[in-house]
Amino acid sequence: MHLPAGIRNYTYAQDMAIFRTKTQWVMFGGLIVLLAVVPLLMGNYWLSIFNIIGITIIAAMGLNLLTGYCGQLSIGHAGFIAVGAYTSAILTGQYGVPFIIGMLGGGLIAGLTGVLFGIPSLRVKGFYLAISTIAAQFIIMWVISQWGSVTGGYIGLNVSPAEIFGFQFTSQLSKYYLIMGICVIAVFVAKNLARTRQGRAFVAVRDNDLAAQVMGISLFRYKLLAFFVGCFFAGISGALLAHCYYGFLNPEFFSFKESILYVGMIIIGGLGTTVGPIFGVVFIRLLERLISLELVPFLESTVTALPSGWASGVTPMLFGLVIVLFLILEPRGVAHRWQMFKNSYRLWPFSY
Amino acid sequence: MADLLQYTITGITVGMVYSLIAMGFVLIWKSSGVANLALGQLVLLFSWFTYGMLAQTGLPVWLGLVVVVAFALLLGWIIERFVLRPLIAQPILSLIAVTLGMAYFIEGLCTFIWPWGVDVLPRLFPQDPIRIGTAVVSQEYLWAAGVSLLLFGALSLYFKYSRMGIAMRATADDQMAVQACGIPVTRIFSRSWMFACVMAAVGGILMSSIGGISYGLVETGMKSFSVVILGGLDSFLGAIIAGPIIGLAENLAGGYLTAYTWPGVKEIIPFIIIIIVMFIKPYGLFGESRIERI
DSSP, X not given: OOOOTTOOOOSHHHHHOSOOSHHHHXXXXXXHHHHHXXXXXXXXHHHHHHHHHHHHHHHHHHHIIIIIITOOOOSOHHHHHHHHHHHHHHHHHHHOOOHHHHHHHHHXXXXXXXXXXXXXXXXXXXXXXXXXXXXXXXXXXXXXXXXXXXXXXXXXXXXXXXXXXXXXXXSHHHHHHHHHHHHHHHHHHHHHHHHSHHHHHHHHHHHOHHHHHHTTOOHHHHHHHHHHHHHHHHHHHHHHIIIIIIXXXXXXXXXXXXHHXXXXXXXXXXXXXXXXXXXXXXXXXXXXXXXXXXXXXXXXXXXXXXXXXGGGGHHHHHHHHHHHHHHHHOTTHHHHHHHHHHHXXXXXXXXX | OHHHHHHHHHHHHHHHHHHHHHHXXXXXHHHHOOOOTTHHHHHHHHHHHHHHHHHHHOOXXXXXXXXXXXXXXXXXXXXXXXXXXXXXXXXXXXXXXXXXXXXXXXXXHHHHHXXXXXXXXXXXXXXXXXXXXXXXXXXXXXXXXHHHHHHHHHHHHHHHHOHHHHHHHHHHHOHHHHHHTXXXXXXXXXXXXXXXXXXXXXXXXXXXXXXOBSTHHHHHHHHHHHHHHHHOTTOHHHHHHHHHHHHHHHHHHHHHTTTTSOTTHHHHHHHHHHHHHHHHOTTTTTOOOOOOOO
């Protein structure tokens, strides 16, 4: 990483710090203030968009740890999110457990489910693993939609709003602060996990798992750890989705297409970087809202010659196109461009 | 007992169509190392295309089928040339993800052009059911099995005797050596995509003549993954044998297990088989477990 001219590190701790210059601290503080103040100026429409972005970032951070850092491709992320969402909803709804414990329980159960379906990763990788996570997605969603006595099946399940120490998060603004708080913690944890011994082990496993094993990195431990952590994040995100976004659960919210979209998000953002998923999520979720709330009704009303419902195909087509184009033109994602921009900004006016 | 015979015949015939679709996958995997996860969506696209074209243009059925095959060849060529070619020698993650993006696109395209949802193909095969022993089987199933067998035969002859077929087998074996011999590898890639698309198209037409066209066809295509996994990723023989096994397991489970579990167990059996195979014998019945070197 490039530093501006004149900045030198004299200790190892300085070299390892996330924020190394005063400007970075100021900008970080500015970001926190911005996150805290901006929602006060927004209406419910934008608040709900910010909320879904925050929730999605948590899940994408998990998938990024699993796929981007540890190299284990998972195409069943929506299934694991569903596990977290339903667990938390059932724990709080039927057993009267407080929201916080319900949410952590959702994360835990989702993590354990992830470990279960991650076991094949010890023997296979690449495409084989991708297929077994697809199978996980379908099996999980089948169980959820058929186990009607507990999950409500296709009829759905009503979820109580989040509640901490008697305070109910019912307004969009209060939900925003809850979600953003957890989201910031999640990003912080993900960023730091990637810098620890575990994170470096993940990267070693991703780059070549045989070589990693030879060096004494336990594949059993780190691959399953990656699955656990990735799916734990998914579970937390699912619990927030249930309590703070939908307030109602239906198996259709967690379709296979949603799983593909999660993979698309971290690819567009940039695999194996912490800022990447944030870019990817913001990009995809904004595009989704923009298209489905603005473009599709507009197209439907202007072009009436075509049979009704045609414009709902526009969203998936555009998403597919975006994913394919990113892979072909910029496989390292937006994060790479962002890094290039930052470097040239720091070194300006010199070229290197 | 009557039920058993019925389930067996239905299972094996449907399984043969799965085999056909799965062979398209194996073909691409063997020749270019790309895992085509858009299989289900391709099946959906070709079924809709066949239906839409036959219904809207009123072509005679035989001519319509020729058009479908031509379209499949063209689409296969386009996909290889413009999506996969730029990604040659990229990590497997990108190759899988790009087919996922394609899957998303194709499903949107189907909604975009044919937003009706569920439909039935115009009748391609005679309708009278046939009695085999005590079982009553509608003719579509037997036609499906017959067409699949015919295609298996044609393909094995092609791979055994045709110049291009032999080159394709050689590429599957050792890509570098083939390049050194002066065989254009990219042409083989595009050829395998074209063939795979034709197989997906035929499989799609057969499946939709049995069950009608709906978005469920995507899952039908996905079931072919379980055929691929069970048979082994790089084995044509494995795909041919595993298809009927999957079809059989699915229909028997649908027949006998539904009473004990939840409805829809038939749809999920292939995925459960995937997980079981992953735990016991991850490279499938006939797959080659490659030894990796650092």
